[in-house]
Amino acid sequence: MTIKNLATSVAALALMSAPALAEVDFSGETIEWVIPFSETGGSAKWANFFAPLLAQELPGKPTVVVKFMPGAGSTKGANWFQEQEYEDGTLIFGTSGSTQFPYLLDDPRVRYEYSDWVPVMASGTGGVAYLNPEDGAKFDGSANNLKDVNFIYGSQGATRLDLVPLLAWEMLGMNVEPVFGIKGRGDGRLMFERGEATIDYQTSSGYLGASADLVEQGKAVPMMSWGALDEDGNIVRDPTFPDMPTFKEVCEATDGCETSGDAWDSWKAFFVAGFPSQKIAFLPNGTPQEVADTYIAAFEAVRARPDFAEFAAKQVGKYPMFVGNGAAKATKEATTVSPEAKAFVINWLKEAYGVTIK
Incomplete structure (x- = not known):
């Protein structure tokens, strides 16, 4: 065996014997999905539709609880989320067009910045x-x-x-x-x-x-x-x-x-x-990439379910669901007007x- 091959073998053996990188695991955790509207609207139904599906696909199968923070046309909740920083991946926030529009119109009550947040899923509506x-x-x-x-x-x-x-x-x-x-x-x-x-x-x-x-x-x-x-x-x-x-x-x-x-x-x-990119799910500022990737993979698994299209059509309508880079692109489109x-x-x-x- 040459010195080059020996070095390669040793390196490979070291990688095999080294402990695996810590994986994201939400076992026993409760994830709060905050919606900045009342519990009677379309955003509530959207989050309540996706929450149990997300819980099934996240590692450790945590409990996903939808909570509501209405006020000031959703700017109250969005301003609150802006102040949150990543801790343990147990907070997710949902916006709608009623959150995007004040941002687009420079409403003085807006103290949030979409580019600070981490989009993991977006879906259209009518x-x-x-x-x-x-x-x-x-x-x-x-x-x-x-x-x-x-x-x-x-x-x-x-x-x-x-x-x-x-x-x-x-x-x-x-x-x-x-x-x-x-x-x-x-x-x-x-x-x-x-x-x-x-x-x-x-x-x-x-x-x-x-x-x-x-x-x-x-x-x-x-x-x-x-x-x-x-x-x-x-x-x-x-x-x-x-x-x-x-x-x-x-x-x-x-x-x-x-x-x-x-x-x-x-x-x-x-x-x-x-509307085409109307509802978006975000993780807070500072979320590590591995946590974002975990959420993205979970939402991708939801989208890949064989019964998803039929199930979604009855609950939230027949609209595309964007994940990962698609969600990032959808967010840009939803927060830009001429x-x-x-x-x-x-x-x-x-x-x-x-x-x-x-």
């Missing part, structure tokens, strides 16, 4: 707007017969994800008066159920979880989905709601609504930021609602 039965009977695929109706809508705030439906309804020429201050979209649905609101919208998980039952009971009438994006970036029908017209279709059928120009371009920009779209929306917020972004 949204459905629906009407009370009386006004729903007037809907014919356009908003022409709805322009003389005064609607009430329970809203988390105009700078949250609600700006997508609020701007859409305005573009359709509808009179929708928002009641600001609710803590989550589930609270908006409850206002609708009690008759305190006459129009509502839910993300797909929230719609599938509760609002669809209102439709089946004859207490609500679907109006439109926001749609989905095809490979070329065009808005097409939402795969979860293929029989429902998109906002684009309703706009095209409504007098005075345009699917081109500044308003449309800005609506689409915020739709893209708020300067032109941002300027348009900031001006619209001031003119429509007296909201000034400083």
